Amino acid sequence: MKKMMCFLVFFLPGLAVAAGGSVHLDKAPIDLTDKASLQRGAQLFMNYCLGCHSMKYQRYQRSFQDLGISDELGEKYLQFTGEKVSDYITRAMPEEAAAGWFGAAPPDLTLVARVRGEDWIYTYLRSFYVDESRPFGVNNTVFPEVGMPHVLQPLQGTPTRTYEEHMVDGEKVKRYVGIKSDGTGALSPGEYDQAVADIVNFLEYTGEPAKLESHKIGKWVLAFIAVLFVFVYLLKKEYWREVH
Helix, strand or coil, X not given: CHHHHHHHHHHHHHHHHHHHCCCCCCCCCCCCCCHXXXXXXXXXXXXXXXXXXXXXXXXXXXXXXXXXXXXXXXXHHCCCCCCCCCCEECXXXXXXXXXXXXXXXXXXXXCHHHHHCHHHHHHHCCXXXXXCCCCCCEEECXXXXXXXXXXXXXXXXXXXXXXXXXXXXXXXXEEEEEEEECCCCCCCHHHHHHHHHHHHHHHHHHHCCCHHHHHHHHXXXXXXXXXXXXXXXXXXXXXXXXXX
16 A cells, blocks of 8 residues: 555646646657667666666666676676665665655656656656755756755756746747756766766666567567468368359
């Protein structure tokens, strides 16, 4: 019941907004064949997300093997909770403490890309903006009244909503045009977008680690079915030749 309540608190408000079609979702540049992007995404996730969010259905070792990372390098640079390389990826923050600080424990992200979609995550991570009325000082255009801090702010800088003034019937009207960083982050706007894309790429991989292999096998299966169809058709013609 507690896990179900956490899901409702964190996910349903965002689903309602997305379902309403009121927020445009940017296309995420996903490429599961880009090992460098997946490795960068894993590094960013472990450094910025794993403190609060877990991936309890994915093992470190499986990720390292699929992403071309040796166990030694993975243990040195991507494991910070003292777990073994064969363990599942769990967060460093105790669940009870997380529930007390955030009102509900942050959700597991193993399957978030399959639940939300990569475009939603990509847009969400680029849609934080300063809002002093919120507990953590930020809000989100994709997920209004979001309950988490902007953990990637050191990379992006301080983001604010920007507006343009237009004359409508002789009066000045402000129109929202997007979110802009103040430039204090470690990355440029383009570099930040790429960093977010890398994280989303990693989350997409984690949601279905065997996706590429499944697609590869699927092509051979379709080819086999096509060849089999020819023989079945010829057999049918031969079997029913005298009848017709």
